[in-house]
Amino acid sequence: MMQPASTQAPEDVVARTAAVIADLSGLEGPLLPILHGIQEEFGFVPNESLPVIAEALNISKAEAHGVVTFYHDYRRAPAGRHVLKICRAEACQSMGSDAIAARIQQLLGIGFHETAADGSVTLDPVYCLGLCACAPSAMLDGEVIGRLDADKLDEIVAEVRS
């Protein structure tokens, strides 16, 4: 696992992390909601947040690290301005998503789990958006897109580049 360098000042991360924890630590099983909150706050989960969370929840740093690295949805580095997720699960594959995946990587010039050099977009794979009826599908900045084809891909590329 990589140890992404945080772009924030450590004191700032600690204070903002503490604020997120304060809002959510009363929940039952608060670790995942707190990590979501942190990701919302920073756009990713900074390493500097983990010791603060660990201390607040009386768990070890290792445990916090184990949980955050288990879930791919928790980012360890800031994402691009747009996040594009292409579904790679079975139903979409049967409807040609492999070709879609190859095409979008070519168009954006990046691979999966990568962010464009200009910071415009991050490309992630996703395993089922529950949109199998409209396969192949994708999600752009939280909005699902069904029945992907070459034209729709061009539109997506134009939008993230704008």
Next chain:
Amino acid sequence: MGLIQEIDYGTPASKAEKQITLTVDGFTVTVPEGTSIMRASMEAGIAIPKLCATDMVDAFGSCRLCLVEIEGRAGTPSSCTTPVMPGMVVKTQTERLKTIRKGVMELYISDHPLDCLTCAANGDCELQTQAGVVGLRDVRYGYEGDNHVFKRQDGAENFRWMPQDESNPYFTYDPSKCIVCSRCVRACEEVQGTFALTIEGRGFESRVSPGMHQPFLESECVSCGACVQACPTATLTEKSVIKIGQPEHSVVTTCAYCGVGCSFKAEMRGDELVRMVPWKDGKANRGHSCVKGRFAYGYATHKERILNPMIREKISDPWREVSWEEALAHTAKEFRRIQYQYGRGAIGGITSSRCTNEETYLVQKLIRQGFGNNNVDTCARVCHSPTGYGLGQTYGTSAGTQDFDSVEESDVIVVIGANPSAAHPVFASRMKKRIRQGAKLIVLDPRITETVDSVHAKADYHLPLKPGTNVAVVTSLAHVIVTEGLFDEKFIRERCDWSEFEDWAAFVAEERNSPEEVEKLSGVPAELIRGAARLYATGGNGAIYYGLGVTEHSQGSTTVIAIANLAMATGNIGRRGVGVNPLRGQNNVQGSCDMGSFPHELPGYRHVSGDAVRDIYESLWGVKIDNEPGLRIPNMLDAAVEGTFKGIYIQGEDILQSDPDTKHVSAGLAAMECVVVQDLFLNETANYAHVFLPGSTFLEKDGTFTNAERRINRVRKVMAPKNGYADWEVTQILAQAMGLSWNYTHPSEIMDEIARTTPSFAYVSYGLLDEKGSVQWPCNEKAPDGTPIMHIGGFVRGKGKFIRTEYVATDEKTGPRFPLLLTTGRILSQYNVGAQTRRTDNVLWHSEDRLEIHPHDAEQRGIRDGDWVRLASRAGETTLRALITERVAPGVVYTTFHHPDTQANVITTDFSDWATNCPEYKVTAVQVSPSNGPSTWQQDYDELSRRSRRIEGRLEAAE
């Protein structure tokens, strides 16, 4: 001999009473309900293949090797996670299972290096064994493709490969050999309770990660070794095994560090110690260990260890190496000369809490029989003497009431003035396990210790009392229990004197003992005291564990009595899960006290004034024993300064470093004419010695240690003494040189003499200890198997005695010149004065003593983290570096005393416990100010040490 092979049952034993009968491969087996099929099968002698299961941790069911078939059930469930059911018919070996297991093993091996011949685990690898067990003959998947094994692949870096982590001094982590079975992670969590390891990532990315993907040394790892023990491959391996190779025989013995008394297998190759592995049948540790016992034994072969006897005329002379005969003849002659010149009482001796019972018994016997006086004392004087007094007065015996297993049934655990996580780590792990199961924890300690805020085991109540206010706070807990009617009247009426209780109850109920009043002087918020008292009195089985934070005070004995009162008042005594338990600091403090090391007591805590007791020894030893107590350590030093005490035999104790008011100790020693030090190293006391007798380590002798739960554990010799003689032999030769006709050929004969003369040891013999592993005294006709729990059904003294505990503030008070309170303690990686652990790689964790100071106090004084500071008290001053932390409260500073150059005891005063003279280490009024470096005392002392450690004919003085 051979290597002791312990059976791994795969999953922990079930404690259920209900028995279940099932059939495994046609054999009938009966096991407790809740037992796994895997364990039941092993009980029947059938070992089901396994990788991720081991009986130190709960079943996990991830390796898929232990699958079985069960009649009437579909599929192939894992035997480790499937509990037995009545009448179950299990098959552990079918064609289907064989095929599945082989397939699983193929997958494992396809991502594992095939370097078995050169691998450190060769001969001790479960993966290798299981591959053999399932009949793996080839791996159809090959070794190409994604893997974690090869550094480079197809001409490029393999990003999945990770280099070895060599950061821990005692073991390596080689990720390329890891099969991700999670045994290390689970051992760290379930056995040790540190949670320093995790599995990071998921799927093929899963890796074992210390901390947050850190090297072991930088993570939260405390190097207890549980993960290394759990690892089925060479992924986590002791560096000693990598260097030496696999051991070929092993001997069960007892750790020589703290009072937990863990049992270990010393695994040997020839007479070289390969590794120490905790023994699962050890009743104190149940297969667990800490960094000290597991790894820090390198001092035994450290280059500074002295192996030849030495003498010198004056302490300013260099040492001269002499033969054993000359050294002991010289010593005998000097002692006799001094007695002739200054009187029979002008010499004495100090027994060691580090040595065996047999050795301690011999030293006090030498003094009583050979010296002809009672001038014997022991280091327990400076630690647990108040325990002896307090528990003796209230309950009638001077020892902890429980075994360590008892904590598994405690519901409320009260820790007072102790930090087991650092000083008694294996007990702490067992305690934390119980807390994770739901028991509550109350801690009374001025500091936020590791015990207060450890992960998943945070204290429910932390009472951060001001140092020196123990009596007030504990009495205030009693106030709440009495005034709110939470006491156990039935228990008190049955087992204690009711009128004494009424008197005590009236006293504690007084308004000045209320939490609100006590808050004013202790700084503990009243509601915390009330909450803690209610919890202890009403929360189920309440168990109290306490340490030197209780005893090392001017009112140490009073606090012990207050604790004893608390347990009696709530009926928390005389059954499993409850009790009052002193956590003994050294391996054999309990034993050295049992063996008659005090000037007023013969073995078994029998006062020297008792004619019947003296008779036993007088007729056996053929001498008259003085019916008056002899001198305590501080009295010996006082007498030395006055010129009436001239010679001392000190076995295995460094009083200059460990006793209070260093300047007074050094003045006393300097005034003597013959100071004899028997030790492994030229310790600080040896700077003032005239004779140095090299000591032997616990690896080099037979004997017994008695731990904090009164358990008599065998110490077994695994190598010949490098100095020539075991310590008991040295004392015997000295006794012979002084004209005594001792003729012990083995320590077992000494134990036989102890058993013959001491009622509580009557049935103890090496034969019994070999048979039972260990026993807890009393062990006699009333309790032939020993006594795990004391005071069942009634107190040893008859009726439990309630005693008033009036709080009297110590004379050591803060003022304008000395506004801060210094208290002292320990750290996990170091032990006592550090003579042993400083000579191991444990210094990587703690290379110097630091002064912990609150940010507020530091800022006021212009002190930054890491600055050198001058620490001054009314007794003296020293310098050390500051560590700024909120673990200490404002107004309190804290340090450890593991390093001799710190000389923390130059600071401590000569105030001591009113009943026992136990020094008040835990409270000293001090001032802290910025400093440039070592104090004059430190510089002078350094020079003295350097000079007094010269050995003739050697260029470099030792140390």
